[in-house]
Amino acid sequence: MNFDAIVENLPKYVDGLGVTLKLLALSLSCGLLLAVPLAVVRTISRGIASRLVWVYTYVFRGTPMLVQLFLCYYGLAQFDAVRDSVAWPWLSSATFCAWLTFTLNTAAYTTEIIAGSIRALPAGEIEAAKALGMGRGLMLRRVVLPAALRRALPAYGNEAIFMLHGTSLASVVTLLDLTGAAREVNSTYYLPFEAFITAGAFYFVLTLSLVGLFRWAENRWLKPMMSR
Amino acid sequence: MLLHGFLPSLLEGAAVTMGVALSSLLVAAVLGLAGALAKLSPSRVAQALAAIYTTLIRGVPDLVLMLLVFYGGQIGINTLAPMLGHEDYIDIDPFIAGVLTIGFIFGAYLTEAFRGAFLSVPPGQREAGLAYGMSPRQVLWRITLPQMLRHALPGLSNNWLVLIKSTAIVSVIGLSDVMTRGQQAAGTTREPFNFYLAVALIYLVFTSLSELAFSWANKRLAIGAKEAKL
Numbered sequence: 001m002n003f004d005a006i007v008e009n010l011p012k013y014v015d016g017l018g019v020t021l022k023l024l025a026l027s028l029s030c031g032l033l034l035a036v037p038l039a040v041v042r043t044i045s046r047g048i049a050s051r052l053v054w055v056y057t058y059v060f061r062g063t064p065m066l067v068q069l070f071l072c073y074y075g076l077a078q079f080d081a082v083r084d085s086v087a088w089p090w091l092s093s094a095t096f097c098a099w100l101t102f103t104l105n106t107a108a109y110t111t112e113i114i115a116g117s118i119r120a121l122p123a124g125e126i127e128a129a130k131a132l133g134m135g136r137g138l139m140l141r142r143v144v145l146p147a148a149l150r151r152a153l154p155a156y157g158n159e160a161i162f163m164l165h166g167t168s169l170a171s172v173v174t175l176l177d178l179t180g181a182a183r184e185v186n187s188t189y190y191l192p193f194e195a196f197i198t199a200g201a202f203y204f205v206l207t208l209s210l211v212g213l214f215r216w217a218e219n220r221w222l223k224p225m226m227s228r
Numbered sequence: 229m230l231l232h233g234f235l236p237s238l239l240e241g242a243a244v245t246m247g248v249a250l251s252s253l254l255v256a257a258v259l260g261l262a263g264a265l266a267k268l269s270p271s272r273v274a275q276a277l278a279a280i281y282t283t284l285i286r287g288v289p290d291l292v293l294m295l296l297v298f299y300g301g302q303i304g305i306n307t308l309a310p311m312l313g314h315e316d317y318i319d320i321d322p323f324i325a326g327v328l329t330i331g332f333i334f335g336a337y338l339t340e341a342f343r344g345a346f347l348s349v350p351p352g353q354r355e356a357g358l359a360y361g362m363s364p365r366q367v368l369w370r371i372t373l374p375q376m377l378r379h380a381l382p383g384l385s386n387n388w389l390v391l392i393k394s395t396a397i398v399s400v401i402g403l404s405d406v407m408t409r410g411q412q413a414a415g416t417t418r419e420p421f422n423f424y425l426a427v428a429l430i431y432l433v434f435t436s437l438s439e440l441a442f443s444w445a446n447k448r449l450a451i452g453a454k455e456a457k458l
Contacts, residue, residue, distance in 0.1 A: 059428075059432065061435075062389075062431065062432045062435040062436065063393070063428040063431045063432055063435075064393040064394070064395075064396035064397075064407075064431055065393070066396040066397060066399075066407065067396060067407065067410075067424055067427050067428045067431060068428070070410075070411075070420070070424045071421065071424040071425065071428065074414065074420040074424065075414075075420045075421035075424045075425070076421065077420065078418070078419055078420050078421040078422070079421065161286075164289075165288075165289035165290065165291075166289075167289075168289035168290075168291040168292055169291060169397075171291070172291075172400055179289065179291060179292055179295075182292065182295070183295065186295075186299060192295070192296065192299030192300040192302070192303060193296070193300045193303065193304075196292055196295050196296035196299070196300065197296065199292050200288040200292050200293070200296065203287065203288050203289055203292060204284070204287040204288055207286070207287040207288075208287065
């Protein structure tokens with residue numbers, strides 16, 4: 001084992017860490033913002049809207065994220081209309097496509113997680129809100145969403161960790177995230193063990209931090225409402 | 229034709245993908261079973277080893293592990309082989325590297341699924357088997373394992389669906405799976421969208437069929453199980 005080259009290239013890994021964290025934070029936050037209204041539509045509406053949300057989550061959860069990423073980054077370039085459009089500067093950028101794909105992907109999974117926890121809400125909580133004369137919007141804002149989002153925390157923690165691991169796919173479309181940095185170091189020095197173990201160690205620490213963060217969040221928001 | 233005659237190539241790739249997925253599942257099931265038994269065994273060493281395995285593997289992305297096994301394994305094997313008197317340079321087969329990596333990763337996830345399932349079998353079942361004079365091994369094969377399978381099914385089906393989709397990354401190490409075939413066809417015809425869409429549809433068919441199969445198996449294995457109606 002020869003870690004001298006790795007130490008020399010540590011700045012590359014740190015830059016990669018920044019890219020990974022930026023992609024993760026942007027796609028998780030935008031995905032969550034998208035997922036909350038979709039989950040409400042999915043559970044409350046009985047018509048075509050709910051069915052459309054189902055098709056969206058089914059397709060995104062049924063296909064690999066790598067294929068989705070390729071469809072966005074390489075696939076869209078096939079159409080002249082896309083290449084001539086005002087969105088092309090964005091759609092031709094690997095960073096934008098990675099962010100878009102990751103966001104749509106995590107939003108699909110998160111929608112199902114939140115919809116599941118809305119459906120699993122104790123009937124009594126909703127009946128109590130109705131008995132107090134709350135309208136639908138007020139009930140959603142004050143009762144249903146706060147309770148459902150807290151209960152979704154454990155499953156959402158797993159999804160966040162899956163997304164962290166999923167961001168490594170960004171390296172396949174030329175982005176220099178943590179994995180991309182490791183691949184570059186490997187191809188320059190031909191040190192696969194050292195290069196990928198270092199990246200793995202970074203990811204491991206990130207995973208443990210996410211686990212810790214979600215444990216803290218569960219203690220803060222979920223535990224107090226659980227029956228003792 | 230829409231796919232310019234590349235459909236047979238895509239279907240061949242789909243067969244490779246299915247081959248990787250099923251072989252990996254086999255490796256993962258063996259490792260998962262061993263891991264679950266280790267976690268439930270009284271031996272502290274076995275428990276610790278299984279804990280390290282599941283924690284480490286679940287903390288690192290599958291792509292990084294795959295690159296580590298593929299490129300690192302290449303060096304490792306070619307350093308070890310001459311010591312054992314083997315002179316030729318050995319190329320690691322991407323199929324084997326892919327199956328071992330994916331099997332190794334999902335073995336860790338299945339360890340947790342199987343552990344929970346073992347715990348759901350009432351202890352009286354095992355005790356009754358022992359009281360009949362069965363050896364611990366017979367109890368495992370005849371009593372606990374068949375009953376645990378029903379409880380393991382939801383975890384197994386979730387992991388299988390994630391596993392199929394994970395196989396797409398073997399294309400990164402050059403295996404000629406459906407993803408690679410799609411890439412080749414996309415490059416030749418300059419119609420990347422059509423071909424990646426076709427690849428996506430193939431995966432969607434795989435995952436949909438799997439869900440149907442699992443809901444059928446779930447009904448089969450639940451025959452005779454008591455169900456409480458609310």
